[in-house]
Amino acid sequence: MLETLRERLLSVQQDFTSGLKTLSDKSREAKVKGKPRTAPRLPKYSAGLELLSRYEDAWAALHRRAKECADAGELVDSEVVMLSAHWEKKRTSLNELQGQLQQLPALLQDLESLMASLAHLETSFEEVENHLLHLEDLCGQCELERHKQAQAQHLESYKKSKRKELEAFKAERYLLKP
Template structure:
C-alpha cells in the first residue's frame, strides 16, 4: 500500500518538477524576448512592459513556491520511505507470526499424540511393575520353599543321626 503511495508521490513530484522546469525555461525565453522587445519598442509599449513585469514576478513567486513544495515533497518522500521500511519490517514479523500460528494445530495434534503415548507407557509401566512385584513374590516364595526344604532335610538328617545315636546307645 505504501509502496504504491510512494510511487505515485514520486511520479507527481517528477511531473511537478518537470512542469516547473518547463515553465522556468519558457520564462527565461520570455525574458530574453521581452528584453529584445523592450529594447526595440520600449517607449511605445510601457503598459505591456508593466503587464509582463507582473507576469514575470508572478512566475518567479510561483517558481520559488514550487521549489519549496518540491523540497517539502522530498522530506515527505523520505518520511514515507522510512514508514514503508518500518511497516515492511512489521509486515515480515506479522507474516512470521501467522506462519507460527498456522503450525499450532499440527503442534497440538502432535502434543495430544505424545500425551496419549505417555499415558499408554504409564499404563504399561504400571503393569510391568505389577508383574515384577509378582515375580519378586514368586522368587521369595521359591526361596522360602527352598529354605524350608533345606531345614526339613536338615531335620531329617538330625533325626537320622539321633536315631543312630539312640540305637547305638541302646545297643550298648
C-alpha cells in the same frame, strides 16, 4: 499517511496548473485587448514593461511555489521511506507469526499424540510394577520353600543322626547286657 501525501501532491498540482492557467488567461487578455486597435500608435514601453514585470513576478511566484512543493515532496518522500521500512518490518514479523500459527495445529496434534503415548506408558509402568510385585512375591515363596526344604533336610539329617545315635546306644546297651 499515504493519503495525506496524495492530497498534498494533488494540491501542488492544482496550484501549479491554476498558476499556468492564470498566466495563459492574462496572456490571452493582453492579445485580445491589443487586436481591436486599428490606428497605429506609438508603442508604449511602460505597458510592455508592466506586462513583463507581471510575467516575471508570476514566474518568480511559480518558481517559489514549485521549490516549496519540491521541498515538501522531499519531506514527504523521506517520511514515506521511513514508513515503508517500518511497515516492511511489521509485515515480516506478521509473516513469521503467520508461519508459526500455521504450524500450531501440527504441534497440537503432536502434543496429543505425546499425551496418548504418556498415558500408554503410565499404564505399562503400572502393569510392570504389578508384575514385579508378583515376581517379588514368587521369589519370596521360592525362598521360603528353599528354606523349608533346607530345614526339612536339616531335620531329616538330624533325625538320621539321632537314629544312628539311638541305634548305637541300643547296640551298646544290648552288648552290655549279658
